[in-house]
Amino acid sequence: MSVPAAVGLGTHPGVAMARHLTAPALVAAVDRLGGRLAEVCGYQIGARDEHGGHTATVGGKLLRPAFTLLSAVAAGGSPRDAVPAATAIELLHNASLVHDDIMDGDRYRRGRPTVWAHYGVPMAILAGDALIALGFEVLGEKGSVTALARTLRLLALGQDRDLEFETRRSVSVPECLAMLTGKTGVLLGCACALGAASAGAPDEWVDRFDRWGTHLGVAFQLVDDLLGIWGDPAVTGKPVGADLRARKKSAPVVAALSVDLGLARTYASPGDWDDAEVARVTGMIERTGAREWVRSEIDRRTEAAWAELDDLDLEPAARRDLHTLTAALAVRDH
Amino acid sequence: MSVPAAVGLGTHPGVAMARHLTAPALVAAVDRLGGRLAEVCGYQIGARDEHGGHTATVGGKLLRPAFTLLSAVAAGGSPRDAVPAATAIELLHNASLVHDDIMDGDRYRRGRPTVWAHYGVPMAILAGDALIALGFEVLGEKGSVTALARTLRLLALGQDRDLEFETRRSVSVPECLAMLTGKTGVLLGCACALGAASAGAPDEWVDRFDRWGTHLGVAFQLVDDLLGIWGDPAVTGKPVGADLRARKKSAPVVAALSVDLGLARTYASPGDWDDAEVARVTGMIERTGAREWVRSEIDRRTEAAWAELDDLDLEPAARRDLHTLTAALAVRDH
Numbered sequence: 001m002s003v004p005a006a007v008g009l010g011t012h013p014g015v016a017m018a019r020h021l022t023a024p025a026l027v028a029a030v031d032r033l034g035g036r037l038a039e040v041c042g043y044q045i046g047a048r049d050e051h052g053g054h055t056a057t058v059g060g061k062l063l064r065p066a067f068t069l070l071s072a073v074a075a076g077g078s079p080r081d082a083v084p085a086a087t088a089i090e091l092l093h094n095a096s097l098v099h100d101d102i103m104d105g106d107r108y109r110r111g112r113p114t115v116w117a118h119y120g121v122p123m124a125i126l127a128g129d130a131l132i133a134l135g136f137e138v139l140g141e142k143g144s145v146t147a148l149a150r151t152l153r154l155l156a157l158g159q160d161r162d163l164e165f166e167t168r169r170s171v172s173v174p175e176c177l178a179m180l181t182g183k184t185g186v187l188l189g190c191a192c193a194l195g196a197a198s199a200g201a202p203d204e205w206v207d208r209f210d211r212w213g214t215h216l217g218v219a220f221q222l223v224d225d226l227l228g229i230w231g232d233p234a235v236t237g238k239p240v241g242a243d244l245r246a247r248k249k250s251a252p253v254v255a256a257l258s259v260d261l262g263l264a265r266t267y268a269s270p271g272d273w274d275d276a277e278v279a280r281v282t283g284m285i286e287r288t289g290a291r292e293w294v295r296s297e298i299d300r301r302t303e304a305a306w307a308e309l310d311d312l313d314l315e316p317a318a319r320r321d322l323h324t325l326t327a328a329l330a331v332r333d334h
Numbered sequence: 335m336s337v338p339a340a341v342g343l344g345t346h347p348g349v350a351m352a353r354h355l356t357a358p359a360l361v362a363a364v365d366r367l368g369g370r371l372a373e374v375c376g377y378q379i380g381a382r383d384e385h386g387g388h389t390a391t392v393g394g395k396l397l398r399p400a401f402t403l404l405s406a407v408a409a410g411g412s413p414r415d416a417v418p419a420a421t422a423i424e425l426l427h428n429a430s431l432v433h434d435d436i437m438d439g440d441r442y443r444r445g446r447p448t449v450w451a452h453y454g455v456p457m458a459i460l461a462g463d464a465l466i467a468l469g470f471e472v473l474g475e476k477g478s479v480t481a482l483a484r485t486l487r488l489l490a491l492g493q494d495r496d497l498e499f500e501t502r503r504s505v506s507v508p509e510c511l512a513m514l515t516g517k518t519g520v521l522l523g524c525a526c527a528l529g530a531a532s533a534g535a536p537d538e539w540v541d542r543f544d545r546w547g548t549h550l551g552v553a554f555q556l557v558d559d560l561l562g563i564w565g566d567p568a569v570t571g572k573p574v575g576a577d578l579r580a581r582k583k584s585a586p587v588v589a590a591l592s593v594d595l596g597l598a599r600t601y602a603s604p605g606d607w608d609d610a611e612v613a614r615v616t617g618m619i620e621r622t623g624a625r626e627w628v629r630s631e632i633d634r635r636t637e638a639a640w641a642e643l644d645d646l647d648l649e650p651a652a653r654r655d656l657h658t659l660t661a662a663l664a665v666r667d668h
Contacts, residue, residue, distance in 0.1 A: 009662055014655045064522060066659060067550075068529035071543050073652035074643075077533020085478055085528035092482060093521060096489050099463060103456035103497060111571070122437035125459060129433060132466055135482060144419055145479045148426060148469060155430045163437060187427060188398060194419035195402035199411020209405050216401075237445070309408075318407035321348045325400060328343055 009061055017079060018065035018086065023058045025087040029134045033153070037160050040127040041134075044094050044115050059110050064089045088135040095131035098124050122163055130156040144194050147210075151190040158182020165249050169268055176254040177297075180221050181214060188217030208308040215305035219298045220329050225250040226294055229282060241278030251297070256290035263288070302330055343395055351413060352399035352420065357392045359421040363468045367487070371494050374453050374461040375468075378428050380444065384452060393444050398423045422469040429465035432458050456497055464490040478528050481544075485524040492516020499583050503602055510588040511631075514555045515548060522551030542642040549639035553632045554663050559584040560628055563616060575612030585631070590624035597622070636664055 009015050030041045042048030046059020065086035072082035100106075101114040102124050108114060116124035133156060136149035161179040165171045192213030196206045227236050228243035228250055243250055247267060249257075257264045263284045273281065285291065305326075309319075343349050364375045376382030380393020399420035406416035434440075435448040436458050442448060450458035467490060470483035495513040499505045526547030530540045561570050562577035562584055577584055581601060583591075591598045597618045607615070619625065639660075643653075 009659070012655070012659055012662060014659050063659075063663070064525040067522060067547060067656075068525045068532075070652050070656050070659065071526040071529025071547075072533040074648040074656060075530040075533035075535040075539055075543070076649055077529075077535070082529045082532040085532050086525070088478075088482055089521065089525040089528065092486060092489075096463075096486075096493070096521075099459050100493055103459060103493065121455070125433050125437060125462075128459075129430075129462070129466070132463070132486065136470060136479065139478050139482065144422075144473050145470065148422055148473065152426060152430075152466065155426075159430070159434055159437065187423065187430075188401060191398040191402045191420070191423040192405040194423065195405025195411075195416045196409040198402075198416040198419050199406040199409035201409040201411070205409055209409070213401060213405075314408040315410055318404050321346070322401075322404050322408060325343070325346055325348050325397075325404065328346060329397070 009063070012066070014066035014070045015061060015063065017069055018062040019057070021069065021079060021083050022062060022065040022086045022090060025083055025138065026058050026090060029087065029091065029138050030131075033130055033134070033157065035157070035160065036123070036164065037127060037130050037157060040115060040119050040123050041094075041131055043118065044098050044127060044131070045090075046110065050112065050118060060090075060094075062090060064093055084138050084140050087138045091131050091135035091138065095128045095135065098128040098131065123160075126156045126160055126163075144197060147190055147193055147197075151186050154182050154186040158184075158186070169264065170257070171249055171254050173251075173255055173258060176249070176251055177218065180218050180251065184221040185214040185217035188220070189214030205312060208312065212305045212308040215301045215308070216326060216329075219301035219305065222251055222294050222298045222301070223330060225252055226291065226298075229253075229285065230291065240275070241273070241282065244278055244281055245273050252285055252290040252294050255293050256285040256288040259290075260284060260288050298330060302326070343397070346400070348400040348404045349395060349397065351403055352396040353391070355403065355413060355417050356396060356399040356420045356424060359417055359472065360392050360424060363421065363425065363472050364465075367464055367468070367491065369491070369494065370457070370498065371461060371464050371491060374449060374457050375428075375464055377452065378432050378449050378461060378465070379424075384446065394424075394428075396424060398427055418472050418474050421472045425465050425469035425472065429462045429469065432462040432465065457494075460490045460494055460497075478531055481524050481527055481531075485520050488516050488520040492518075492520070503598065504591070505583055505588050507585075507589055507592055510583070510585055511552065514552050514585065518555040519548040519551035522554070523548030539646060542646065546639045546642040549635045549642070550660060550663075553635035553639065556585055556628050556632045556635070557664060559586055560625065560632075563587075563619065564625065574609070575607070575616065578612055578615055579607055586619055586624040586628050589627050590619040590622040593624075594618060594622050632664060636660070 026045055027042070027047045030045060030047060031038050033041060039048055039052040043050070046057070047055055049055055068086035068089055069079040069082050073079055097109065098115045101109060102116045102121055106114055107117040115127055130153055133149050133153035136145060137153065139145070158179055158181070161175070162183055165179065189210040190213070193206050193210035196209040201209070228238070228248065229241070229252055231238070233240050244253070253267070257267060263281070266281060266284070360379055361376070361381045364379060364381060365372050367375060373382055373386040376388070377384070380391070381389055383389055402420035402423055403413040403416050407413055431443065432449045435443060436450045436455055440448055441451040449461055464487055467483050467487035470479060471487065473479070492513055492515070495509070496517055499513065523544040524547070527540050527544035530543040562572070562582070563575070563586055565572070567574050578587070587601070591601060597615070600615060600618070
């Protein structure tokens, strides 16, 4: 449902209350994303203009929040208690608008280009996912839901960084590691934290399992990145040099590009590479020491991971299983 | 992170436990979606083949669930208690794979076409959203999170029906109303239910607010559909006949098509319509009685909505505000 502007609902007390109570919560939630996603999601809710600048308010009539707040009051409660729910509903509503507009090919909404029309389909997919994540996060329930919602938000931010790196000539090693943490570390961290939490472990244990899994997730991704360049196609199932041919900015490439300007020029040049060119570029990367650096980073991450659990009194058989599983996954390039 | 097949992790006790405990939960969650989304999401998790048939198992190594279950055991708990969390993590992981594959333009994963490559981008966007919804649903926490997750799932199912209708010549009136319930009813129902819940209302009140809002959401969408054909462009902000020119299967059109076969042929014909043709088609729809039928359906839905709240002892001022807000939104075509 959408509502024509001329109905003039803006003065209805429920709508005015929704604007007063939920608009600031919406803006705060979206701003918390930071970076491009804050801008794109802010654009969707009308809190940002087409150039990323903050507007004075949010768009839409906030009808659903008005119904949430008025329902709370009608049922004998306070509207303030219903603000998280009202905010969550409006975020979910906007998420579905962003995604539906892509699917329906709709180019205009509320008199402006839709998110996909203005920022492209990839950003619109990510923005919808981020708005869903924020919806569950603002509900503010403790425990596994909040952890899962936070993870979904960080995955979207990690993927956004990854997409952005593709358009940049230069990416620093710390930026690359931060992106890997978002794209693969946080999900494994959340997997481990939720496991510990479902065992009824104390918060400090849950946090340690989270950091342990996050470090390991980054280490495993670095193993993947090595295999993407030096892996045996019979083992990886991918053709030799597939990552290089696609000009992926994987960790070894980022490390190598940061020291070899000739390689940077080669990598930025368009066109398909034959096997000889792939072999030549692979050699250039190896000579920068990038392969060794990634290997040592895998070791550092693995050590940092286990340091988190070292002094916890874990169930011995499960600790052994976690060790063997980790060791199998951290088998480095073949 | 992905893992080469030849590492042979399938026999690791943690991975075997994850397969034993979480694969059935994953299949059950996805099957519960029903229809095309069950098929598409099942394809993503490897529980369905390219023709929609059930496979013997699920794809992927289930590494993240293995870490969740082993973390639970290591922290002194039972793996069974961690199954909902492990399932949620794997669903979220698959959601992010489906969406990332669209953004990255990746056409193959696990030796098969990716979801967007096989089913198209719109289905892949929806499948990712549905997998996120299931992830929060399987966590099985009571209250507002489950309600929000269910709503996200039903929104995806409603949008799927809407997309599917576009490709069909004939849609029945009950199918159309069911689609509207999913696309716009459930979100307003959830908005109202969460409001009542945040006031600490008893479950029966929350359910009644849910049904009240769901009926109203459908009524408001029907108002929208009338405005889309008979609305004053100065009021709606949309050009006259925009919905008809786009061949939208809105409720009045579906009702009219079900009785006028000549209109069905006209509507199925391609090509742009000029103002005269739009006026002619509008007249055909009106003569079927579809406009009157939609008006009476709005009245029926509005009455059914208020019947839910009639015998509840609501706070009087808020009840009045809800009445005036509802009345303003149910202003019918101009």
